[in-house]
Amino acid sequence: MNYRQESLKRHAEWQGKIETKVRVPVSSREELSLAYTPGVAEPCMAIHEDIEKSFTLTRRWNTVPVITDGTAVLGLGDIGPEAGMPVMEGKCALFKEFGGVDAFPLCIRSKDTEEIIRTIELLAGSFGGINLEDISAPRCFEIETRLKAELDIPVFHDDQHGTAIVTAAALLNALKIVKKELTSLKIVINGAGAAGIAIAKFLLNMGVKDITMCASRGIICEGDTSVNPAQQEIAKVTNRKKLKGKLADAMAGADVFIGVSVANCVTREMVASMAKDAIVFTCANPVPEIARDEALAAGAKVVGTGSSEYPNQINNVLVFPGLFRGALDVRATTINSEMMIAAARGIASCVPDDKLSVDFILPYAYDKTAHQKVAEAVSAAARRTGVAKL
Numbered sequence: 001m002n003y004r005q006e007s008l009k010r011h012a013e014w015q016g017k018i019e020t021k022v023r024v025p026v027s028s029r030e031e032l033s034l035a036y037t038p039g040v041a042e043p044c045m046a047i048h049e050d051i052e053k054s055f056t057l058t059r060r061w062n063t064v065p066v067i068t069d070g071t072a073v074l075g076l077g078d079i080g081p082e083a084g085m086p087v088m089e090g091k092c093a094l095f096k097e098f099g100g101v102d103a104f105p106l107c108i109r110s111k112d113t114e115e116i117i118r119t120i121e122l123l124a125g126s127f128g129g130i131n132l133e134d135i136s137a138p139r140c141f142e143i144e145t146r147l148k149a150e151l152d153i154p155v156f157h158d159d160q161h162g163t164a165i166v167t168a169a170a171l172l173n174a175l176k177i178v179k180k181e182l183t184s185l186k187i188v189i190n191g192a193g194a195a196g197i198a199i200a201k202f203l204l205n206m207g208v209k210d211i212t213m214c215a216s217r218g219i220i221c222e223g224d225t226s227v228n229p230a231q232q233e234i235a236k237v238t239n240r241k242k243l244k245g246k247l248a249d250a251m252a253g254a255d256v257f258i259g260v261s262v263a264n265c266v267t268r269e270m271v272a273s274m275a276k277d278a279i280v281f282t283c284a285n286p287v288p289e290i291a292r293d294e295a296l297a298a299g300a301k302v303v304g305t306g307s308s309e310y311p312n313q314i315n316n317v318l319v320f321p322g323l324f325r326g327a328l329d330v331r332a333t334t335i336n337s338e339m340m341i342a343a344a345r346g347i348a349s350c351v352p353d354d355k356l357s358v359d360f361i362l363p364y365a366y367d368k369t370a371h372q373k374v375a376e377a378v379s380a381a382a383r384r385t386g387v388a389k390l
Contacts, residue, residue, distance in 0.1 A: 017089040018096070018104075023059075055128065055331060064129045064324055065106040066091045069116060071136035072159070072194070075285050081107030084134055091133060091158075091320075098371045099321030101328065103131070113139050117146050128328050129154040129335075131320065137194040138230040154327045154335045160198035162316035165323070165340050166362070167199050167258060167281060168206060169347035170314050173361040174302040176353065178277040180255060182207045186275070188254045190214045190247055190289065191261030192231045199258060200234055205337055206344075211238045212254075216262075218246040248273070255279065263287035271298035282306070283314055302358050311359035318347050318365055322374025330379045330388035339381040346370075346377035 025031045033039050043057040055061040066088045070081035088105030095103035106123070110116055116139075120130060130153065132144055140157055147155045156162075175182065185208055189196050192215040200211050213220040213234055220227055221244060222235040243250060247265065251257060252273040259266065259282045266289040271280060280295045282288035283306035292310050295303045304312035323343050327335055350363035350370040363370040382388040 011086060017086075017093045051125075054125070059102060060126060061128050061331065062100070062328055063102045063104070063127050064095065064131050064328075065104050065123070065127055066095070066131050066133050067106045067108065067120060068132075068134045069108050069111055070134065071111060072140075073134045078136065081109050088133060091131075094317055095131075095321050095324065097321075098317070098366075098368060099325040099375070101321060101324050111139075113142055116143055117150075120147055121150060124151050124153060127153065128331070129156070129324055131324065132157040132159075134159060135194075137197075138228050140194050141197075141230050148334060152333050154324070154332055156320070156323065156335050157194070157198075158316055158320050160194045161202070161335075161340055162319040162323075163195040163260065163283075163314075164198040164202035165319045165344045166314050166316055166347065167283075168202055168341075168344040169318070170281060170304050170312065170362050171203070171256065171279065172344065172348040173351055173356055174279045174304070176356060177358060177361070178255075178279060178301050180277070183209055185255045186210045186212075186253060187256040187258065188212050188214065188247070188250045189258045189260070190265065191259060191284075192220055192227070192234065193260070195260040195283075196258075197230055197234045199260065200238055202337075202340065202344075204237060206341060210240070212241075212243055212250045213238050214247045214250050219243050219250050257281065257289075259283055259289035261289060263289065266290035266295075268294055268298040271295050271300055274299070277301040280304075281314055302361060304361065308365075312361050313365070314362065315365045318362065318370060319343060319374065322346070322371040323378050325371070326375035326378025327382060329375065330382045330390045332382040332387050333389065334387050335378075336381075336385055336387060338385045339378045339387075342377040342381035343374050346374040349373060 024035045026035050047053045068084045068088055070084035071078045073079050073084040073087055085105055085107055092103035092105055095101040108116055108119055144157045189200055192213050220231055220235045221239055248270050251270045253275055255275045256279045261284055263284055278300045279302045280300040281304040282290055285306045288305050292303050292305055304314045306314055350373055
């Protein structure tokens with residue numbers, strides 16, 4: 001099947017992937033008077049007196065916007081908010097199908113950081129959490145950081161943290177196969193945008209000691225002022241051996257390669273130079289950093305990709321529905337690192353040891369049991385760390 005052409009045809013038929021649904025009867029005078037005026041005045045005044053009741057007297061408790069400015073849509077780049085709408089609608093459909101979360105696309109016509117932050121702040125009272133999506137780096141870092149500090153509901157940038165969580169889950173299970181420990185790994189991450197930096201921070205938080213970051217010009221070193229501020233900051237806690245050179249230099253002897261970069265930037269020779277039983281995650285879409293069969297032929301033991309065409313798809317869909325379900329269920333005020341680590345371990349636990357193999361390190365994205373396990377793990381972590389209101 002030509003997925004692109006068939007998808008265009010189906011979108012023309014669907015004319016949208018989501019719609020609203022009325023949850024209450026409004027077909028009689030009595031029903032209308034309860035759902036709307038005059039009866040609705042009572043819950044309005046109850047919320048006026050105690051804003052927390054907006055979570056129990058409206059659908060706010062289960063509602064999340066998927067917000068973009070259209071500047072980093074999939075692998076398409078800056079295509080604008082309207083053009084990003086099909087992706088945001090798709091994300092909303094996945095929220096509902098796998099997490100039971102009511103999600104709505106909000107595509108903002110602005111690239112101004114302050115405008116975007118203010119817009120979301122003004123709308124936040126309508127939602128139980130905020131999902132940021134496809135906003136380009138480095139602005140996405142400031143937008144998320146500011147909103148997390150200023151809002152009392154969870155704020156989550158999926159391109160950063162969703163990618164980090166599912167990558168960590170894949171790594172945890174791959175390590176069982178190659179019999180290596182997190183703390184002993186030498187990891188190379190190619191791509192120092194939102195996803196790459198988030199992955200690095202997350203893996204360091206989980207106990208990894210040795211990570212080298214690479215961008216298009218090569219290895220990122222502390223003190224290099226030619227890179228952007230976010231890259232300068234991550235350089236302070238990565239590449240502690242002060243390596244210099246190109247991606248090939250970084251990959252020599254590495255245990256793990258994680259690519260969130262561009263197509264065909266890795267060669268067979270580069271994979272062959274890695275340590276024995278290397279783990280290679282090539283997540284560039286639609287064309288990976290190196291083809292799966294090429295990486296395996298070069299000696300990689302476990303290969304994961306961003307594509308559904310091959311085994312071990314490293315897909316954010318395994319993260320955000322369950323993560324938000326768990327956060328909303330306990331009315332969490334934030335999504336903290338402990339909740340994200342719990343999500344990663346929850347995903348990894350969905351593949352039992354007797355089923356684990358080089359071609360099966362992650363559950364399938366449509367496995368609803370996996371999403372439920374993530375939700376349960378996240379809720380428990382929220383309660384354990386004191387950010388749950390329920």
